[in-house]
Amino acid sequence: MNFNTVLFKYVSPSCARIKPSTILRYNNTFKKFHHTKMVLKATDKFATKAIHAGTHTDVHGSVIEPISLSTTFKQSSPANPVGIYEYSRSQNPNRENLENAIAALENGKYGLAFSSGSATTATVLQSLPQGSHAISIGDVYGGTHRYFTKVANAHGVETTFTNDLLKELPNLVKENTKLVWIESPTNPTLKVTDIQAVADAIKSLNKDIILVVDNTFLSPYLSNPLDFGADIVVHSATKYINGHSDVVLGVLATNDKALYEKLQFLQNAIGAIPSPFDSWLAHRGLKTLHLRVRQASLNATKIAQFLQSSPLVKAVNYPGLPTHENYAVVQKQHREALGGGMISFRIQGGSEAASKFSSSTRLFTLAESLGGIESLLEVPAVMTHGGIPKEAREASGVYDDLVRLSVGIEDGDDLLDDIKQALEIAAKK
Numbered sequence: 001m002n003f004n005t006v007l008f009k010y011v012s013p014s015c016a017r018i019k020p021s022t023i024l025r026y027n028n029t030f031k032k033f034h035h036t037k038m039v040l041k042a043t044d045k046f047a048t049k050a051i052h053a054g055t056h057t058d059v060h061g062s063v064i065e066p067i068s069l070s071t072t073f074k075q076s077s078p079a080n081p082v083g084i085y086e087y088s089r090s091q092n093p094n095r096e097n098l099e100n101a102i103a104a105l106e107n108g109k110y111g112l113a114f115s116s117g118s119a120t121t122a123t124v125l126q127s128l129p130q131g132s133h134a135i136s137i138g139d140v141y142g143g144t145h146r147y148f149t150k151v152a153n154a155h156g157v158e159t160t161f162t163n164d165l166l167k168e169l170p171n172l173v174k175e176n177t178k179l180v181w182i183e184s185p186t187n188p189t190l191k192v193t194d195i196q197a198v199a200d201a202i203k204s205l206n207k208d209i210i211l212v213v214d215n216t217f218l219s220p221y222l223s224n225p226l227d228f229g230a231d232i233v234v235h236s237a238t239k240y241i242n243g244h245s246d247v248v249l250g251v252l253a254t255n256d257k258a259l260y261e262k263l264q265f266l267q268n269a270i271g272a273i274p275s276p277f278d279s280w281l282a283h284r285g286l287k288t289l290h291l292r293v294r295q296a297s298l299n300a301t302k303i304a305q306f307l308q309s310s311p312l313v314k315a316v317n318y319p320g321l322p323t324h325e326n327y328a329v330v331q332k333q334h335r336e337a338l339g340g341g342m343i344s345f346r347i348q349g350g351s352e353a354a355s356k357f358s359s360s361t362r363l364f365t366l367a368e369s370l371g372g373i374e375s376l377l378e379v380p381a382v383m384t385h386g387g388i389p390k391e392a393r394e395a396s397g398v399y400d401d402l403v404r405l406s407v408g409i410e411d412g413d414d415l416l417d418d419i420k421q422a423l424e425i426a427a428k429k
C-alpha cells in the first residue's frame, strides 16, 4: 500500500482536497512514514475506537501524537505545499486527528472541531439561507436560545420553540423551515426526546429539513444520534468529551458530504477554530470517555436512587431511573439504558434549602459547567438559568428549589455520603 492509498482510505476524509502533485511528493517521502498504518476495523467497539481513532504517528514513530504549533506550512513552489497542510486555520494535524476521532465515535463519516460548543452552534445556524425558519425544543441550553433569538434572527433566521416537538411538528413546519433542533436530555430538567420519531416525522414531510441534535449531556458513549436519523450531532466538548474541565471546545459530526463541505467552508471562513493544544488535550480526554461516562452514570444512579427515597426531596429528574417519564426512549436510545452523570432534584424547603444544600457539600464543588471528572453542583434558578423570567423558567420545571448535580468519577459511596450530610444540614432550621 502506498501513501496515496493511506491518505485517501484512512487518514482523513478532508484529504480529498489534496492536489495529486502533493500526493506524489508524499509518495516520495512515504518511506519515512512507514509507521503509519490503520489499526481500526469496522467491527471495533467503542473503547477501541476511543483509544485509536484519529491517531497516527509522525516520522519518529511517536506513540502519542506531537503538538503541531506551526501556524503555516512550507511550500516547495508557489501553491505547492510540501505536505498536506497549508495554514493552521484551514487545517492542522491535531485538529484533524480530533475531528477524525469524533467522527469515529459518533458513527459519522465526517467531524469538525470549533473553538467552543457555542461556535459550533453558530456555524451550523450560519449555514442556513437567509429567510429560513427553524424549530427548536423549548428548553435548550440558554446560550443556544440566545443565539437563536438574538443573533440568528438578526441574520434573517426565525425560530419557533415548542415544549412538545413530536406533537407540534406538523403544525409548526412552514414553507421555509430548514432545521429542527433537539437537545436531549434537556438542561436542567433532563427530559429525553425520541430522536428516531422526530427524524421519521421530518422525513414524512418530504421537505429539505435537517435535524440537529445537541448530544453534550450524554456524550457519544451513551448515545449516537446519527444512528437514529439525525443529520448533524453537535457537542460542547468542554463537557464530557474533554472531561477534565480545562478546555473550551466544540465539535460536530455528520454523514452527509454536502453538509460537511458547507460547514467545513464556514469553519475556515469564520475561523472559530480550536488551538492545536486544545485539540490535543480534547483528543487525549476522549480516549477515556467510556470509562468516565460509565462510572459517572453508575455513581449518579446510586445518588438518584437515594434522592428518590429521601423525605427531604420533592422530586428527582434522572433518565436512568425506570420512573423517568421517557424511560422507554432511554432504553432504546442510551447505551445499556444508562442515565449519564446529570441529575436534578427539587429539595424540600424552597430556595433557602437549595442554597444551604449547595453551600454545604464537601466533594461537590459549587460551580457552573458539567461533565468533568470532578463532581459539581449548582442552583439553576439563580445561576445558569438566572436570566430567564421566573414564569418562563417555572413553565419548563426550573423552580427556585431545583438543584443540578454533575456527578463525577470520585468514589460513589463518598459522593453519596456527601449528598446525605448536605441534605441534613439543609433540612435544619
Ligand SMILES: Cc1ncc(COP(=O)(O)O)c(C=O)c1O
Binding pocket: 116, 117, 118, 119, 141, 143, 144, 183, 187, 214, 216, 217, 235, 236, 237, 238, 248, 249, 250, 369
Ligand atoms: C447542552 C450545551 N450545548 C452547548 C453549550 C455551549 O458550549 P460552550 O460552553 O463550549 O460554548 C453548553 C454549555 O454549557 C451546553 O450545556
